Amino acid sequence: MASEQAAGTSGRRGYHHGDLRNALTEAAVERARAGGPQAIVLREAARATGVSSTAAYRHFANHHELVVAVKDRGLAMLAATMRAELAAGEPCADPGDEALRRLRAAGLGYVRFAFAEPGLFRTIFHGAAEGEPLIGRRQAARAAGEDDGHLPGTPDESEESYSLMSQALDELVVLGRLPAERREYSDVVMWSAVHGLSVLLLDTELAHLPDETKADIVRRGIDVALNGL
Amino acid sequence: MASEQAAGTSGRRGYHHGDLRNALTEAAVERARAGGPQAIVLREAARATGVSSTAAYRHFANHHELVVAVKDRGLAMLAATMRAELAAGEPCADPGDEALRRLRAAGLGYVRFAFAEPGLFRTIFHGAAEGEPLIGRRQAARAAGEDDGHLPGTPDESEESYSLMSQALDELVVLGRLPAERREYSDVVMWSAVHGLSVLLLDTELAHLPDETKADIVRRGIDVALNGL
């Protein structure tokens, strides 16, 4: 009866699937890529995986947990895109220029991901109405003991996409390219700049602009942020 | 049978309601304020208005149109908040300073609205998956003839929240506080800055920060944008 999934791929060995949670998540990711967070429907994911709807509830307490799983995947892909953007450009000789290049590349990677995977991007930032932890959920792994200079409430370092920008900013301070007193909140402001660009160019009439114009706007936006810092 | 609505308020005079579309929209706005876009449910709005669910389809082609109506109201309230913020501060003597003050106030008003009405704010920017006109839908009123320097795809002037910032920028150029060659895209960048701040401080763990910290971040963010321009 299992129509869609060929038993070959990480297959179900009989009655038990073997990796249902992952399979469901993957199916959900696929839907989210195509249709955004609204397209994540538990029953459909189950159907696509060739399993009954209620089976999903053995691996996710409710629909929302499925969405959270998709968010995590999206976050990982976002970080990967940013890392790729970092690696793409060639390093600058001067350490200060290099740190700046990395900051800019991180921001660009952020926006690029939003454009490349709008469905996932929208899914990542969705449904935060009830103060749920949207980013950096993996903090559970770290005991809540140490009191570093870490701004509480900020995405913790385990969230790579955030730390990529944050680290570059730290370097800029060390290298004297950014006055230390302006370091505070700079990470959040930088993040907010690229996020705002992404959202507006994606979910607004600005989305209808030709791609080159969008690219110009993004460049301008990032420049403004870097200048302003 | 009509349980909730007292027949007093703009009442139904018998079988026909008289102003159903508005009544439904208002009910929907109320739900959106409390629970964001997801809370806009057509049947509920009808129920709250004391009317059958399908009656709504005489005024809205589908659920989405109801949401659009709520968006429009939200947009109007956003503009009102920004205008209020403009009027709140006292004007500066120097025209240049004044234009700058207005730009800053407009941005601040934007963020303030997001904080004051998160549900509506989220509703305004929601579900743009299929290139729908999110902002400035009233453009239908204006024939598509004249070719001003208006960047096509940009929210048109009828969208007040946008034009408030745009006008302030124009004044800055006229008064020589902003080089003309940097004027292009400045509006979008400014908009994106305040939007990014709003979204992140609302739909992220940053939402858990104490209010004063958030205010600091917003100030910093706006300063960075203004500086960078």
Added chain:
DNA sequence: CATTGAATGTGCGCAGTGTCAACATGGGGC
């Protein structure tokens, strides 16, 4: 190796949603 209990998957049912089709009503124009 047989048994047994927990993990996993199935079927069925409930409440709630968006939407459509067929019918009822009543207010405004001839």
Added chain:
DNA sequence: GCCCCATGTTGACACTGCGCACATTCAATG
């Protein structure tokens, strides 16, 4: 005064998330 059409109503369909009772399998234990 009559008739038409905008407006509102009832009933139904397909779909969703989710809970409950039952079926099956896997793995550990005697």
